[in-house]
Amino acid sequence: MFLNVQAVLFDLDGTLIDSAPDLGAAVDQMRTQRGMPSLPLDAYRPMAGAGARGMLGVAFGMTPDHPEFPELREEFFRNYEQRMTRTTHAFAGVPQLLEALxxxxxxxxxxxxxxxxxxxPLTREMPLFSTARAIVGGDSxxxxxxxxxxxxxxxRQLGIEPRRCxxxxxxERDIVAARAAGMPSVAATYGYLGGTPQVDGWGADACIASPQDLLTLLK
Known part of the structure; x- marks a missing residue:
């Protein structure tokens, strides 16, 4: 389906790795320390890709404009730093996909x-990322x-034209960003999806229900 592809770029949380267990535990610890009941992982999972905004929203119903948001965000960050890879793992099929690429x-x-x-720290600690040739974070x-x-x-880091990636x-923001960058886009429907599982309106060039499905698109 995709011709003349030279590189594949991936989102991280919800696409390559399932980090919801560690993200959820980091914020749930804040609830229990305040005498609030623990919430199940399923409550946190859909919003795991939204980071502190998503986790604090689920745990405390708090939005970024709340006056206490910065303080609780930093507490969440400290908790998460202590356990970033404790239960985080690659989605099934991802290691094989990367090896195939x-x-x-x-x-x-x-x-x-x-x-x-x-x-x-996360990508340095997990062997999964040893063959990655570019790592770009939200503040890069x-x-x-x-x-x-x-x-x-x-x-740019790869030295490859965007249209070849x-x-x-x-x-949805991944698809919007790809379109703006002139890159073909693929929606990973096995991921978190930002709590909105209807991806038809995103405008992705293709959708995959599992990591291995990407190889079919590349053949």
């Missing part, structure tokens, strides 16, 4: 809105997704 002589990288405060450029700047920076993500 390398075998096809395709470069790959990560473009995430997760700040480098977390993205750097002046703008984060849905702005195209992070995707264009990853293409594919971007795979599980949130």
């Amino acid at each position: 390398v075998g096809l002589s395709l470069q790959w990288g990560v473009v995430t809105n997760k700040s480098m405060r977390f993205t750097g 450029t002046p703008h984060s997704k849905p702005h195209p700047a992070p995707l264009l920076e990853a293409a 594919i971007y795979v993500g599980d949130d």
